[in-house]
Amino acid sequence: MAEKDNYSGMVDGINGLIDRQIFANEKIYSIELERVFTRSWLLIGHETQIPNNGDFISSRMGAESVILCRDPNRKIHVFLNTCTHRGMKVCLYDEGNTATFTCPFHAWSFATDGKLVGVPHEKDLYSKSLDKEKWSLIEVAQMYNYKGSIWATWDKSAPNFIEYLGGAKDHLDLALDSLDGSEGGTEVFGGVHKWISPCNWKVPAENFCGDSYHNVSHISVDMVGIGPSAGSGEKGRRDNELVDAQHLWISFPGGHGIHSAMKPANNEYIEAYKDNPIVEEYYRHCYKERELKLGERARIVPFVGTIFPNTSFHGRQPRALCSWHPNGPQSSQISRFFLVDKAAPKEVKDLVRRYYMRYAGPAGMTEQDDMENWNQATASCNGAIARRFPFNYQQSMGDYKINDPVPGMVSTQMTEENARQFYKCWASYMESQDWGKIMSHPAQTATGNGI
Amino acid sequence: MNDLGEKNKLRRDDYYYRLKQEIEEFLYDEAELLDQRNFSEWLDILSDDLIYFMPIRRNVKFGTHNEKENTREGYDISWFEEDKWTLSKRIDQIHTGKHWAEEPLSRVSRMITNIQLQNVKPTMQEPCEVGIKSRFLIYQNRSENECNTFYGKRSDILRLETGVWKLIRREIILDQNILMAKNLSIFF
Secondary structure, three states, X not given: OHHHOOHHHHEEOOXXXXXXXXXXXXXXXHHHHHHOOOOOOEEEXXXXXXXXXXXXXXXXXXXXXXXXXXXXXXXXXXXXXXXOOOOOOOOOOOEEEOOEEEOOOOOOEEEOOOOEEEOOOHHHHHOOXXXXXXXXXXXXXXXXXXXXXXEEEOOOOOOOHXXXXXXXXXXXXXXXXXOOOOOOEEEEOOOOEEEEEOOOOHHHHHHHOOOHHHHHHHHHHHHHOOOXXXXXXXXXXXXXXXXXXEEXXXXXXXXOEEEEEEOOOOOOOOOOOOOOHHHHHHHHHHHHHHHHHHHHHHHXXXXXXXXXXXXXXXEOOOEEEEEEEEOOOOOEEEXXXXXXXXXXXXXXXXXXXXXXXXXXXXXXXXXXXXXXXXXXXXXXXXXXXXXHOOEEOXXXXXXXXXXXXXXXXXXXXXXXXXXXXXXXHHHHHHOOOOHHHHOOXXXXXXXXXXX | OOOOOHHHOOOXXXXXXXXXXXXXXXXXXXXXXXXXXXHHHHHHOEEEEEEEEEOOEOOOOOOOHHHHOEOOOOOOOOOEEEOHHHHHHHHHHHHOOOOHHHOOOOEEEEEEXXXXXXXXXXXXXXXXXXXXXXXXXXXXXXXXXXXXXXXXXXXXXXXXXXXXXXXXXXXXXXXXXXXXXXXXXXXX
């Protein structure tokens, strides 16, 4: 099927069938790199990782290494990490501070604004030929600093980031805004989880766009209790902050899938973070503050989400941004950084930091079990027989409303609609559709009465 | 990790070797408990105030290694920054039989080598607290054909508690940048 480029046929949302080949096929993978990852908006990092002029971190877009850095005028840039002369990486470090990126190979050097500023023996060897202005580091077509999180795309014609996010923005805000409802104000802990997991990148991306059905997979941590109130005897892997909330599974134009929740009208605070009274008090205080600031809007509380194609977030327990970088058809390089309110007291930072570590990533008690599932599910797609049998995505077919009770294509019961829409959008990229087609979505065409 | 400069190096006398032998036995017994999956018994040799720490290691410029290479205990996100409570939770999780990253259990062999003592308190003759450097090589085989090999360094502190050695601190330096294993589901 891949040969015919019939990607829509491989992700049949009408019947809820997804061809296993999209998680295994080499050719499909290389086309993804070309058609999905050179066009869509990708997460690069966070401005608090590069606070000073000359600061940089290494990151990744698709399968390629990029540099996120701040120039002497405080401007943030994202460059492909490759010398424009002969391709060697100009940055070999995970992070640091520098005036220039000097290529180890032939020592062309580039300023942190990307300009080529040094060419050895330039006068003797290049006086007649080299226009240095043309050989700057390769910079992304668009970059956007959204509340500290840095995003970029290689496509000049892509919608700007805010337009690209659409209604998903309100939900990403739940991770990026301060707990007391003030805009932004989050920072990243030092230490970025980077690891390689033998799964296709779409499997975890889909997992975070609203696969709540896999909850059962985490029964071991739920039995044991590892949440921020576990020391006080609470079971579960997180506190039950959503016990009285209506869970919402929401799909948005552009393939973004969100799982948030809506508190009842009285919006009562549920006690959480009980293992430290100072932390509990902080969350309680912030909850009330947020309600005062946002009113009715404060009823929407976060869970998880995926911003198409490969950025996911945890809104609160734990709170993090994560990229599933394609690393081969059956391998992902994962990076995750963790967020906390910049203004939070030390007790809060300590408690959540330690909770994040025991919850998430390859050493995290919850996510280890995900990794096993993603690995084996991906591996199954190799089978000559197995791949004749599509995956089943028929959960809650048709059970959604448009812009009710919140903007978007909304289910109030567990659903695979977010995944169906994710793959529909994926097919649009894979068939090189224009942005109008990529962003077309049931929630876009309808009018509603969302809050 | 501090290097063992001549200045800090303990004198290699009979007391040193006698204590070293005792400590080596402790570490081999510990490895045996873990390799034999006697996780609850392993928990018993950990002190109640244990710190179990594995930083993330970064590629940094020459000259900045001491301050920048490893993530910081108490401030940053690391692979592990645990206490006895969280380790006991990890063991409880394995014992549920539903922790899919360790169900069925991995086959693991731990090799502990290059053992050297440092910072023996209060005296070599009557030690109550011992700092130990070692290297580990851990082979993990799980499911049908999945293999991970972990090489690295450990920096331990043992304390005598009512006549028995207990582990009060373990710093694990895994010699990897991007973690090559999908999970760190074993104990180091």
